[in-house]
Amino acid sequence: MQSTTAVIDRSAQAYPPAVVQIGVCMSTAVSAQRQQVALDFESGDVVQLLDPAGNRLADSHYDPLITDLTDDRLTALYEDLVIVRRIDTEATALQRQGELGLWPPMLGQEAAQVGSARALRSDDFVFSSYRENGVAYCRGVELVDLVRTWRGTAASGWDPYTVGMATPAVIIGAQTLHATGYAIGCKKDGVDSVAVAYFGDGATSEGDVSEAMVFAASFAAPVVFFCQNNHWAISEPVGLQAVRPIADRAPGFGIPSVRVDGNDVLAVTAVMREALKRAREGGGPTFIEAVTYRMGPHTTSDDPTRYVDPLQREEWAGRDPLARVEKYLELSDEVAAGIAQRADRVAAEFRAGCLELDDPEPLSLFDNVYATPHSGIARQRSRYSAYLEGFES
């Protein structure tokens, strides 16, 4: 159990079972504000079906939801985990090589993203933040489309309607309202599609997330609030956003919630399927807190050595989402090599696509500002066009 390294301070907390203070060497210098809300495996409030050692934990409630996940199917999920990590690594490399302006790594969050996204149907609709590139991959977003924004060649990457996923919202938490509105629309249309909002622990402090929960509850919207608590909002620890587990907020809005080990792809799949079923059957919204850890920087512009405690990071490295599946499946070298090879091919295709992205035409500046003709934009376009032509003659 990883939590043996934690010192549980139950005296100061109203709801001690889920709130622990990590007892690390920095702790004497850590203020009360920086107290960590961490994953407490011993308290029993976090759904876990596959522990970090690769042990399959029986769960009478959630096991029936994943009976179809045979070793073969789990191997396919494992391949997704490997591939999205490989894409992520490649993107970071591309940024370091000057090919991308910025990249927000998801290292460590692969299971939370793959497990939840693979539980969706094609007619469901995702509204995400910018770190959900693993979700985007699972939704079928073309590899090259993942980097258009980060290379600066387009305002966003893909057609939301072809993959059932909006392009990322950069304003933190704004997309939770879009998901709620979309879900209300599904209900109006009499379909059982579900909208999913992906966001992080930092976003839960934004008013939009609370407002989204109010609206979702009032209109019984078929929406899943999928919060990846990766412990960090750039440099701010989750303890600054919440002094109690984030999932505890939802019941106050009338929304059932669950904490799940976000590094356990089986558990994430199970809780997501339960939430989706509830939504499809008219049971309204669910709030999922996938407890995970951002193993990398906020973005490639960030320097986490200024604030991340190395011991805490090391502790989470021991809960790696891929390693536990490897231990459980005991894949043959041949199968493992095949997966690694396919991941490399994806990475090569991804890189090639990125490098082929050329700068857009200057006058495309003015495209799509409006859907219908706008005289003001037309005038500016025409003037700038004439200005540019002046250099050509």
Place this chain on the structure above:
Amino acid sequence: MTELTLSKAIGTGLHRALAEDDRVVLLGEDIGTLGGVFRVTDGLLAEFGSDRVMDTPLAESAIIGTAVGLAFRGFRPVVEIQFDGFIYPGFDQIVAQVAKMHYRTGGKVRMPLTIRVPYGGGIGAVEHHSESPEAYFAHTAGLRVVTCSTPQDAHTMIRDAIACDDPVLFFEPKRRYWTKGDVDEDASYPLEKARVVVEGSDVTLLAYGPLVQTALDAAIAAGDEGISIEVIDLRSLSPLDYDTIEASVNKTGHVIITHEAAEFGGMGAELAAGITDRCFFRLEAAPQRVTGFDIPYPPARLEEHFLPDLDRILDAVDRVLGRTNSLTGWTK
């Protein structure tokens, strides 16, 4: 032709839109059972049901944000912001999401939202109930901003706004809600286009929303002194119909712009610059602005000093023509 109040003319426009397009949905605070605090949506819940006319919880950001989600799903949401000063909690969703979504998605996702905003002062209200925030939105790429001044335009323009595939901020001059006028439901006039309300040859007077009537009164008063004023109702604040404006200023050589909103960085500043750019050699005097002051909207007992009125417009007429002010005896 039916005689309607401006408020009722918007209501009948909403009714037509709901009846003609089942993707039109209304969202807002108190718009259902109550019929809106100004009764603009009166009777619509009873006729179209709560699936089409939705009373929402009190959260402007969420009202706009959920409308974005509905638009993603192909709905055509019409949102009511209860009062001008209540729009700011929804500001981020409007300027960062609604306005940019079409651009962001390379034209894949349309945002045919209409955001209705009762605005302006003159009703003796408390703080946050008399503001004119139109310039914030006119400054934002991706939004269209329009405002009506007559029952006819109220009806035609709300239907055009809803039918428009772009997001439209629809500003309703709340102190003119009870103005009556004939409405022809089949009349049409381009949403982007200004309207010459009264032709004149000496001064171009640009107004919109609640001050169009004030401008007309000023034109009549000036006429008594032999000054011919051309009043233009701008109707659209983004884009501006510079063709109509330019033609008028080239004719008169003098221009006055009036609005309730503050002067600094307001629509008048944009108009003065745009007109100077287009009509510089025809202008005989600097464009004059008659606006609210650069202060927070004042308490009700002071608003008569804040709001542009007939006398302040006439004072500007004197200034722009280099005449002695007929009331004070001052010269420009």
